[in-house]
Amino acid sequence: MTSTKVLCNYHWNNDEILKKIPDDEEDLTVSEIAQKVARKELREDKMAREQCLHNLKSWLRKNDDVGNVRLDDRFLLRFLRVKKFSIPMAQQTILKYLNLRKTFPHMAANLDYLDPKVNSLISNGYLVPSPIRDKHGRRVIIAFSSKLNPKVYTSHDMARAHFITYETLLEDPENQILGFTHVGDFSGLTAAHITIWNPTEFARIIKWGEQSVPVRHKGIHLVNLPSSVKWILDFVKTRVSSKIKDRFFIYSNLKELHKQVDPACLPAEMGGKIPLKDMIESWKRELAAKRDLLLALDDMKLFSDRGIISSRDRNNNGNNDKGTNVYAAQLESIAGSFRKLEFD
Structure with missing residues (x-):
């Protein structure tokens, strides 16, 4: 059959x-x-x-x-x-x-790259996988924070662009096996980029994302991260597994990045050979080929979550109150940081 x-x-x-x-x-x-x-x-x-x-x-x-x-x-x-x-x-x-x-249909459902906001983000070059694989055979997913205007786009637009990217690439068995290399250029990152997120939702989507989206994240390379917002990376690391935490690498400039990520995989704007606009057009062709498949994902249903075993269930040994208190303290900490950014 x-x-x-x-x-x-x-x-x-x-x-x-x-x-x-x-x-x-x-x-x-x-x-x-x-x-x-x-x-x-x-x-x-x-x-x-x-x-x-x-x-x-x-x-x-x-x-x-x-x-x-x-x-x-x-x-x-x-x-x-x-x-x-x-x-x-x-x-x-x-x-x-x-x-x-x-739980997050506003981020993970209706994954249509032709949605005006998402299509605009993609056309701007906010998130684009390189058509050139790295030395490990992995697709390299490149993000530019400067291409996302926080006055125009919401956290939901941002998240949908990421979900669309993963779902499209995961249709390729090669990517399922080899995983992805991530490169993020944070030039121009401001407090406004961070405060478009609700702190609680931000914390949940990070943790749930790692546990729920079947992606092999093999390397996360960040360049030009402003020192004023490095705390956000520290928080992200508290929400992911130690395996992922160890795969974060930070560089102060492109020259340092090129020692770990082959420039051939990067757009010309980051020292590579292929103009970013050409990468975007190539990526749009991939998105068009998988558009119907992604839209049809909404037909799948979960009627009950009773079969899901949470980490709290696995660790039900009398320490749950302590774990809950630590989590609440972390959320309060990040919420406070978000509020501070709003006033700075």
């Missing part, structure tokens, strides 16, 4: 959308470098793929808490790969992913 037939049986029944989901095994073939990484880092082989996909599809079909979830291999493999083919962990990530989309 092909993936398309499985999807039809599971009510993913928009024929035009189904035509855009390749179900040919040949379309899921990855490069030699990705195959090596998959075997070494993810414990992936043909038997693991077949068995885990079978079990995951069976679980989804029988799970009354979810509905109309995509059952094609391309979609489900992103969850298995990010959790190194652990079925229970992949199941939890799927549920958390659906819960994220349900």
Whole structure:
């Protein structure tokens, strides 16, 4: 039975959308470098793929808490790969992913790059993946804070641009395996860029994002970060895992950045060879090819979150009050910092 037939049986029944989901095994073939990484880092082989996909599809079909979830291999493999083919962990990530989309629909649903605000952000070059992969075979996602005018755009516009980027790139099995390199140029970052966020929502989306979006973040390279707002990075590090925390790198200038990130992957404006406007046009072509798939993601439903095991549930050992108090103190701290920025 092909993936398309499985999807039809599971009510993913928009024929035009189904035509855009390749179900040919040949379309899921990855490069030699990705195959090596998959075997070494993810414990992936043909038997693991077949068995885990079978079990995951069976679980989804029988799970009354979810509905109309995509059952094609391309979609489900992103969850298995990010959790190194652990079925229970992949199941939890799927549920958390659906819960994220349900809880933050203003950020994670209706992912249409043609939405005027989002399209404007993309056209400005706020967030653009380079068409050139780095030496590890990874796509390099580049962000320019100066391209986001905080008087024009909201935190929701900003978040949707990021979700659209991840969802589009994750349709490529190569990216599921190799992950992403992130580069952020924070020239021109001001207090206004930060205060467009609600502090509580900011804290939640950071933590939930890492736990719920099946992305392998392999390196986060930040350049030209103003010293006046470095505290925000310190807060972000308190909300992510130690693994991600160790993958942050800060540089004071482009020359330092180029020692770690090949300039060939960067736009001409950052010392590369490809003009940013050409990267943007290339990226828009990718977005257009995946637009219908992203819009159809809204058909997936989470009816109940009872199957989600939270960290609080796992650590239910009498210390919950302490953990809750620490979290509340962190939120109060960042809220205070936000208020201070508003008056400075």
